[in-house]
Amino acid sequence: MTHIPGIVITGASGRMGQMLIRTVSDSDQARLVGAVEREGHDWIGRDVGEAMGGQPLGVTVTDDPLEAFARAQAVIDFTAPEATLGFAALAAQARCVHVIGTTGMTDEQIAALEPAARHAVIVRAGNMSLGVNLLVQLTRKVAAALDEDFDIEVIEAHHHHKVDAPSGTALMLGEAAAEGRGVKLAHVSDRGRDGITGARRRGDIGFHAVRGGDIVGEHDVLFAAPGERIVLRHVATDRAIFARGALKAALWAQGRTPGQYDMVDVLGL
Ligand code: NAD
Numbered sequence: 001m002t003h004i005p006g007i008v009i010t011g012a013s014g015r016m017g018q019m020l021i022r023t024v025s026d027s028d029q030a031r032l033v034g035a036v037e038r039e040g041h042d043w044i045g046r047d048v049g050e051a052m053g054g055q056p057l058g059v060t061v062t063d064d065p066l067e068a069f070a071r072a073q074a075v076i077d078f079t080a081p082e083a084t085l086g087f088a089a090l091a092a093q094a095r096c097v098h099v100i101g102t103t104g105m106t107d108e109q110i111a112a113l114e115p116a117a118r119h120a121v122i123v124r125a126g127n128m129s130l131g132v133n134l135l136v137q138l139t140r141k142v143a144a145a146l147d148e149d150f151d152i153e154v155i156e157a158h159h160h161h162k163v164d165a166p167s168g169t170a171l172m173l174g175e176a177a178a179e180g181r182g183v184k185l186a187h188v189s190d191r192g193r194d195g196i197t198g199a200r201r202r203g204d205i206g207f208h209a210v211r212g213g214d215i216v217g218e219h220d221v222l223f224a225a226p227g228e229r230i231v232l233r234h235v236a237t238d239r240a241i242f243a244r245g246a247l248k249a250a251l252w253a254q255g256r257t258p259g260q261y262d263m264v265d266v267l268g269l
Contacts, residue, residue, distance in 0.1 A: 005073035005254055007247075008034035008096075010087055012061055013043050016078035016101060016242060018052055023243040024076070025049070025057050029251055034068030035061045038083070069094035074250035078242075081105045085112055092116035097253040099246050100124040103168065117260045121253040125263040127169050128245030132219070133263040135234045136176045139221045142230060143180025149225040152177045157210035157218040165209035173221050174205045181205075 007024050011017040012035035024032045035048040041063065049057030062068050069075055069090055074097035077087050084102040091098035098116070103126045113122055127133065143152060154177070156170040166174075171185075178185035185205060217236040223229060245263060252266045 004029065004031050005097075005251065006031045006033035006071060007250055008036060008065075008068045008072040008075045010036040010065065010075060010077040010083070011079035012037050012048055013041065013051065014078065015239070019239055019243040020076050020078065020246060021048055021052065021057070023240060023247055027247060030074075030247060032057060032059050033071050035059050036065045036068050037061050037063060039063040066090045066094065069096045072096050073254060074099060076101070076246045076250055078102055078246070081109050085109055088113050088116040088122065091122075092119040095120055097121045097123070097250055097256075099249045099253070101128050101242060101246055113260065118258060120258050121256045121261065122259070123249040123253050123261045123263070123266060125245075125249075127172065127242070128249065128263060129234075129236060129241040130245050130248065130263070130267060131234050131236075131241065132169055132172075133245075133267055134269065135219065135221070135232055136172055137264065137267075137269040138232055139173050140176040140180040142221075142223060142232065143177040144182075145180075146223055146225070146230075148181075150223040150230075151206070151225070152181070153206040153208065153222040153224065155208045155210070155220040155222060157212070157215045159214050159216070160211045162211060165211070166207040167209070167217070167219075169217065169219055170207055170209070173219060174207060177205050177221065 007030045009017055009020045012021060024030050037043050043051045043061040044063050046061055047056040048059045048061050049055050075091045076099045077084055078101040081102060081104055084100055088098055098120060154170045154173050156167050174185050219234045221232040249266045
């Protein structure tokens with residue numbers, strides 16, 4: 001008997017799916033036991049390592065998630081909202097931990113995870129990077145400790161293909177700053193890509209988006225007062241940080257009471 005949990009990756013051929021396959025198969029704390037793709041995908045029936053252009057990993061890509069989940073202790077899922085809802089029900093049926101990195105879920109879709117969370121552990125976060133989740137906590141704490149002499153500005157930079165601005169992570173940081181300060185976050189939409197254009201109002205949190213080259217993702221939270229300033233910064237240089245965070249969540253979740261958790265729980269913050 002081994003204590004090393006078996007892990008299934010859904011959306012195996014995706015950008016994050018392939019990163020997760022590599023991360024799990026390279027780890028000595030987990031075993032890759034399954035790889036799932038959607039019905040009709042040309043990877044179905046192939047060894048996932050070979051499909052990725054590398055050495056065989058002894059795991060055949062399947063379009064039967066329940067059969068794969070039945071062999072696993074955790075599912076790591078970076079796919080799409082509708083797919084994730086289906087996987088949640090199947091993971092609950094198989095009593096498997098379900099780590100959800102999928103973004104863009106509506107409030108209704110998030111609420112629909114609740115029945116599954118009665119039977120299995122779900123860990124869900126829009127950003128699985130441990131560093132960003134720590135930065136969110138630090139931002140809340142610093143904002144709570146400082147008075148309104150400090151202006152709070154969130155400055156983010158991403159590659160030029162990114163269409164949304166400010167980034168979802170910048171919004172998480174802005175929300176945390178607003179919570180810490182005890183105000184409601186407002187006026188985000190008129191402060192995106194073009195930065196601040198009007199006179200700032202006392203207590204507002206500003207957002208600035210920079211777009212250029214191949215920047216993976218950089219976030220600064222600036223607290224600026226007359227005579228001093230504090231800058232909290234996170235720089236992502238590799239998407240592997242999301243995969244490592246997801247694996248950490250899958251390991252942390254083993255043996256927990258069923259329910260919904262996030263990366264703040266995983267980090268113990
Ligand atoms: P992608 O389009 O490259 O990959 C998605 C994969 O899911 C594809 O291979 C697709 O075939 C597969 N898929 C879709 N429906 C499926 C189904 N029903 N069954 C099995 N497989 C299915 O996208 P990506 O860049 O890998 O991102 C995936 C998701 O992860 C997005 O929602 C993205 O925003 C999110 N993401 C989250 C984080 C985080 O830290 N939480 C980080 C990066 C990306």
